[in-house]
Amino acid sequence: MLTFIKIALRNIFRNTKRSLITISAIGFGLGALIFIWSFVEGAHKQMIQNYTSYLTSHVLIHQKGYHEKSTLETYLQSPGPLLSTLKQDPRIAATSPRVRADGLLSSSESSAGVLIYGVDPDQEKNVSRLSQRVKPGAFLKPDSDKDIVIGASLAKNLNVGLGDKVVIMSQALDGSIAAGAFHILGLLDTGVEEIDKGVVLLPLKATQSLFVMDDGISEIAVRLKTASQAKPIAHDLARNLPSAKLEILPWQDVSPMMEQWIEFDNAFIWIIVIVVMIVVAIGILNTVLMGVLERTREFGILLALGTNHKQIIAMVAWESLFLGLVGSLAGLIIGSSSSLYFSTAGIDLSLFTSAMNSFYMDAFIYPVLHPGYVAVSVILVLGTSMIVSIYPAWHAAHLKPVDAIRSI
Amino acid sequence: MALLETIHLKKTYTIGKNIQTDALRGVSLQIAEGEFLAIAGPSGSGKSSLLNLIGALDTPTAGTVLLDNQNISEINSQELAAFRLHHIGFIFQAYNLINTLTAVENVEYIMLLQGVNRRTRESKSEAILERVGLADYINRFPQEMSGGQQQRIAVARAMAAEPRVILADEPTANLDSKTAQDLLDLMAELNREKGVTFVFSTHDQLIMERAHRLITLKDGVITS
Numbered sequence: 001m002l003t004f005i006k007i008a009l010r011n012i013f014r015n016t017k018r019s020l021i022t023i024s025a026i027g028f029g030l031g032a033l034i035f036i037w038s039f040v041e042g043a044h045k046q047m048i049q050n051y052t053s054y055l056t057s058h059v060l061i062h063q064k065g066y067h068e069k070s071t072l073e074t075y076l077q078s079p080g081p082l083l084s085t086l087k088q089d090p091r092i093a094a095t096s097p098r099v100r101a102d103g104l105l106s107s108s109e110s111s112a113g114v115l116i117y118g119v120d121p122d123q124e125k126n127v128s129r130l131s132q133r134v135k136p137g138a139f140l141k142p143d144s145d146k147d148i149v150i151g152a153s154l155a156k157n158l159n160v161g162l163g164d165k166v167v168i169m170s171q172a173l174d175g176s177i178a179a180g181a182f183h184i185l186g187l188l189d190t191g192v193e194e195i196d197k198g199v200v201l202l203p204l205k206a207t208q209s210l211f212v213m214d215d216g217i218s219e220i221a222v223r224l225k226t227a228s229q230a231k232p233i234a235h236d237l238a239r240n241l242p243s244a245k246l247e248i249l250p251w252q253d254v255s256p257m258m259e260q261w262i263e264f265d266n267a268f269i270w271i272i273v274i275v276v277m278i279v280v281a282i283g284i285l286n287t288v289l290m291g292v293l294e295r296t297r298e299f300g301i302l303l304a305l306g307t308n309h310k311q312i313i314a315m316v317a318w319e320s321l322f323l324g325l326v327g328s329l330a331g332l333i334i335g336s337s338s339s340l341y342f343s344t345a346g347i348d349l350s351l352f353t354s355a356m357n358s359f360y361m362d363a364f365i366y367p368v369l370h371p372g373y374v375a376v377s378v379i380l381v382l383g384t385s386m387i388v389s390i391y392p393a394w395h396a397a398h399l400k401p402v403d404a405i406r407s408i
Numbered sequence: 409m410a411l412l413e414t415i416h417l418k419k420t421y422t423i424g425k426n427i428q429t430d431a432l433r434g435v436s437l438q439i440a441e442g443e444f445l446a447i448a449g450p451s452g453s454g455k456s457s458l459l460n461l462i463g464a465l466d467t468p469t470a471g472t473v474l475l476d477n478q479n480i481s482e483i484n485s486q487e488l489a490a491f492r493l494h495h496i497g498f499i500f501q502a503y504n505l506i507n508t509l510t511a512v513e514n515v516e517y518i519m520l521l522q523g524v525n526r527r528t529r530e531s532k533s534e535a536i537l538e539r540v541g542l543a544d545y546i547n548r549f550p551q552e553m554s555g556g557q558q559q560r561i562a563v564a565r566a567m568a569a570e571p572r573v574i575l576a577d578e579p580t581a582n583l584d585s586k587t588a589q590d591l592l593d594l595m596a597e598l599n600r601e602k603g604v605t606f607v608f609s610t611h612d613q614l615i616m617e618r619a620h621r622l623i624t625l626k627d628g629v630i631t632s
Contacts, residue, residue, distance in 0.1 A: 003509075003513070003516075003517065003520050006509075006513075007506070007508050007509065010508035010509075011508055014507075014508060297504075298506060298507070301500075301504045301505075301506065302506070303489065304463075304465055304492065304498055304504075305492070305493065305498070305517065305518055305521065305565075306489050306490065306492045306493025306494070306518065306521050306522075306569075307489065307521060308486055308489050308490070309486065309489075311521070400466075401465050402460050402465040402466045405465075405500070405504065
């Protein structure tokens with residue numbers, strides 16, 4: 001076996017230029033694959049992070065039936081004990097009680113339908129990044145009951161600015177008209193149009209009072225310590241929390257579209273993987289086949305001396321494996337180092353900011369190097385390099401020695 | 409009893425779709441163990457075709473090749489490979505060494521295929537290379553050596569397998585007369601010392617003169 005490995009290795013060094021071209025093809029192919037996977041993984045992580053950092057947290061807890069029909073009447077009464085239980089759960093980082101209602105926001109010039117969120121300013125800061133996205137102006141304060149934060153686009157549509165007075169009209173829980181005047185304390189600029197155009201934030205207590213809800217709330221937004229555990233933790237909470245009247249949904253179930261988009265994106269990546277694999281396969285096939293055809297006479301001699309088919313196939317396969325291994329190592333270095341570099345430096349896509357924001361992405365994408373994807377990429381490339389060597393190896397093994405020796 | 413025997417051996421090559429050429433037209437020949445035999449004849453007479461069939465590199469269109477009464481005309485390509493490995497040694501006109509292996513590795517290669525252990529392979533290869541006068545060149549690659557030296561490695565490689573018969577296809581064609589003479593001396597000595605049967609196909613007058621028996625082929629038949 002050692003002699004066959006030796007022959008394979010020396011054949012690689014015999015035509016250094018061609019071997020280097022193949023190694024480069026494998027290296028850049030694998031490097032590109034690892035980088036693309038890291039980029040998409042980073043983008044997905046950012047999408048999920050941003051998506052769960054605004055209104056949809058990792059897990060939302062409602063009264064049963066709220067997800068199907070989101071009305072003010074389907075609310076959680078006296079949520080104190082439930083909030084205390086949740087706070088004791090070591091998997092939960094923070095919780096924020098909210099009131100959520102539809103309403104009409106009017107300025108002196110115009111009015112618009114809005115989604116009203118009553119939030120506890122202190123608790124909301126630990127669950128969402130809404131407070132960080134207020135510019136210009138400031139986020140709500142716990143003791144303020146006449147302040148409001150509204151979406152930046154909404155403010156533009158209503159032609160209002162900081163300090164201006166706006167009026168909210170809606171229907172309270174008891175059927176009475178809920179109406180109140182508030183001063184704009186800050187403008188919400190998340191970049192996500194559906195929030196900036198249609199969401200207003202009020203202090204929780206003021207909202208409860210406006211809608212005559214006592215201490216009732218519409219939902220509890222839960223931020224987990226490990227975002228990826230949203231589904232199992234939500235299911236576990238649903239099983240173990242005492243009240244059977246709760247509806248506990250992970251973010252994937254709150255809005256299946258985001259999960260579907262990510263799944264679609266992951267499926268699309270496989271098309272890129274296949275294209276890269278084809279390029280790598282053609283690169284290796286070209287080199288190995290050329291190498292075999294060029295050495296037809298030598299294979300003829302080996303066969304004439306008594307080398308059997310399996311030994312010839314092994315010789316060609318070792319050659320491909322070595323090219324694949326060195327190419328993979330190069331690819332691993334290229335892909336990992338570029339991914340790691342950009343994971344801190346970020347990739348500036350500010351040219352596409354508005355499109356990116358619509359998909360909950362920022363102007364900078366930070367690739368995330370995922371060991372699983374790296375392993376899959378290496379296995380795919382190595383596997384491809386072995387598979388494409390089958391034909392050249394079979395061709396070499398089945399040469400007729402007498403004809404092969406005569407060839408030049 | 410003959411070591412090698414061909415009976416009514418025929419070989420027809422098909423060129424393109426329809427053109428058929430008869431390289432051998434019924435050659436019957438007996439070669440005894442230990443012979444130093446030359447097959448001569450003009451180009452196209454069928455010398456190389458006959459050698460290829462005797463050496464199990466090719467299969468006959470008709471007729472039989474027997475080695476020790478074993479019919480080798482009807483066995484498959486894998487069995488032919490094993491047969492060549494254990495019974496036949498080859499020396500080619502163009503040396504045909506493996507360029508990626510050194511002199512000693514070229515000689516060792518056949519023994520490796522035969523399953524000989526490493527220590528035996530190494531000591532035997534070095535001894536054979538010393539015998540053919542290349543003791544100082546064992547770690548050189550073929551392209552670093554002269555034609556005569558390369559052909560000596562080819563002889564050493566053929567000897568390493570300890571074959572019953574060595575087939576040499578125009579072994580001196582690419583060598584100058586002095587080198588050819590030396591090589592022939594070497595092969596004659598090996599024939600005498602080890603009793604290995606040598607069969608040459610040749611144009612070379614020198615080989616014809618040194619051969620114990622000379623067979624002449626013309627147009628695919630033995631003429632003398």
